[in-house]
Amino acid sequence: MPRYKRTYLSGDISAGLTVGIMLIPQGMAYAMIAGLPPVYGLYAALIPQIIYAIMGTSRQIAIGPVAMDSLLIASGLGALSISGIENYIAMAIFLSLFIGTIQILLGFLKMGFLVNFLSRPVISGFTSAAALIIGISQLKHLLGISISSNKTLPILKQTFSQLDQINPLAVVVGLSGIGIMLLLKRIHSQIPTAIVVVILGIAMAYFTPITDYGLQLVGKIPEGLPGFKVPEIPWSELGQLFTLALAMALIAFMEVVSIGKALEEKVKTSRLVPNQELIALGTGNIVGSFFQCYPTTAGFSRTAVNFQAGAKTGVAALISAALVGLTLLFLTPVFYYLPNAILASIIMLAITSLIDLKYPKELYKNQKDEFALLIVTFLITLFVGIQEGIILGVLFSLLLMVYRTSKPHMAVLGQIKGTTYFKNVNRFATDIIERKDILVVRFDAQLFFGNKDYFYSELNKHIMSKGPQLKTVIINAEAINYIDSSAIYILKHLILELREKDILLMIAAATGPTRDILFKTGVTEMLGPENLFVRVVEAVEFIDGIHPRTEIEDRVSRQSF
Known part of the structure; x- marks a missing residue:
């Protein structure tokens, strides 16, 4: 605020009013997704916005209720044995307190990097499936029928069993x-x-007799701002709620970071600080829970509108919150006549932007393993459950990463004619100088317990393929950034094994940290410091007697702490 410029005000007012108008019907619609009365969507659009405007590091992000979190609440709380709407509401509000506490702890512990474990294929598959679930969950309002489940297959089954009860007017x-x-x-x-269709829907319900034909309305919405109330803590359910709260805390953070990073490319005046974002989100959820708010985070569509409408600072969010507050004070009686089918139409149109078909097509063409990860996450989320989808998606992405690191790329290198370049023989076969007496290999990963056996077996295959003329094996270690104790054992065993076959082992291009490990663990002593080289070409020229080692080459190759 001390640096606030008068030129910002027009953009902030325009954006604040636009987002506020957008947020009123959206908030009510998203509360319905969560299984809450519509007014709780308006409550959630108040306090968290104000807190984020003060504490957040992005000036354009719009905080409030979102479809994804609302669906997670409906799915997670629906799996618990909760009796009565009052208890359900209390649980949703406590979830805001629980999520906020987790987010603040993660922020203070500098754990913002955890969001990196949500890979893009997992996010894409999860988001697309969640969007479909949201759309399917609104069929009951769009068709005017009663559905008790919030799972995909039971919803579809109940829908088909009630086709004769569809309300054509809805x-x-x-x-x-x-x-x-x-x-x-x-x-x-x-x-x-x-807001236009909301006004039209209210006018139609108020001035025409359509409610006589079974059209469901939102009904009475309590007037006034939410009062201060300490959330009830369900001690017996804490264990069951922890997984849901942790998943929602990370997903909410992921949404903020992904939106914030996209804005950074367009706005150069502010940079997102991930750990501070966790603290800002957490504080908003905690304070909000004392004013009857359910969990909130950044909204994709509202943030885009906020930016396009000219928001320059958090003042825009304060104006949006003020507009929602005025609505709660003076306009809630008007929303009595809002048809549920209108809110369902708003939701179903909003979710279309969450379904991404372009990215899966790109993965299918270029990276089949990640495409499979996306599809598996999508199917688990759609047909098994929201929490299961995100948890198993992350687990499978980590397994895929482990699999890749267990079998990394290993290339046989050869010298390109007329140069000092050593490149993959499979890529430059016709340009390589063929040498039966030298084998040069490059291992493109850290060397650790998960891939040491693969490294050993692959190297032996290449040694066998060279035949009896092989005299020297050179490991190009430029891509090896770490060697653990298990891999050190393999290296020592390899040195002794090759020595018995009268084959010399050399290591070239090792980075400083890797050289330190080789010296500290005794590998260099066993190998011989004279068999360390800065570049592969120096090792080859040393073998051929073309270029004896200079003092500086010798000193650099042996440098270590």
Whole structure:
């Protein structure tokens, strides 16, 4: 605020009003996804926005209720034995306190890097499946039927069993809402389409007798701002809630970071600080829980609108929160007449932006293993469960990483004619000087217990293929950034084994930290310090007697702490 410029004000006012208008119907719709009364979506749009405006490191991110978190709440709490809507609401509010506590702890412990374990294929598969689940969960409002489950297959089964009970009026109202929003977007992208269909839906329900034909309305919404209330702590359910809270804490953080990083490319004035973002999110959720808010995070669509409408600082968020507050104070009676089918239409149109088809196509063409990871995450999320999808998706991505590190790339190198370059013989076969007496290999990974056996067996294959004329093996260690104790044992065994066959082992291009390990563990002593080289070409020229080692080459090759 001390550096606030008057020129920022017009953009902040415009963005704040636009996002506030967008947030009112969205918040109510997302509360419905979470299984909460619509007013709790408006509560969640108040305090967390204000906290983030003060503590967050991005000036454009829009905080509030989002579809993904709302679905996770419905899925996670739906699996518990909760009796009565009051207990369900209390559990959702406590979840905000629990998630906020986890986020603040992660922030203070500098654990922001944990979000890196959510790989893009897992995120894409999970998000697309979650979007479909959100859409499917709204079928009951769009069709005017009653569905008790929040799982994909049971929802579809119950829907098909009630096809004869569909309310045609609800279908017409819902599809009309979607059609109007699509039409308005084509006319002008800045039109607040959601608030327009909300106004039309309320007017239609108020001035016409359509409610006489079974059209479900939102009903009475409590007036006034949320009061201060200490969340109830369900001690007996803490263990079951921990997995859900941790998953939601990380997913919420992931959403903030991914949105913030995208904004950084367009706005050069501010940089996202991940650990501070965790603290800001956590504080918003904790303080919000004392004012009846359920968990919140950054919204993709609202942030995009906030940025496009000209938001320059967090003042825009304060204006959005003020508009929501005014709505709670004076306009809640109006929303009594809002049809549920209209809110369902807003949700179903919003989720289309979450379904990504382009990225899976790219993976299928270029990286089949990551495509398989995406599909597995998608199917588990869609048909087994939200929590299972994200947890197993992360687990499978880590297993894929372990598999890759256990069998990394290993290349046989040869000298390109007329140069000092040593390159992969499979890529430059016709340009390589063939040598039967020298084998040069490059191992493109750290050498540790998970791949030491692979390294040993592959090296032996290449040694066998060279035949009896082989006299020297040179390991190009430029890509080996670490060697653990298990791999050190293999290296020592290899030195002795090759020595028995009258084959000399040399190591070239090792980085400083790798050389330190070789010296400290006694590998260099067993190998002979004279068999360490800065470059592969120096080792080959030394073998051929073309270029004796200079003093500086000798000193650099042996340098270690």
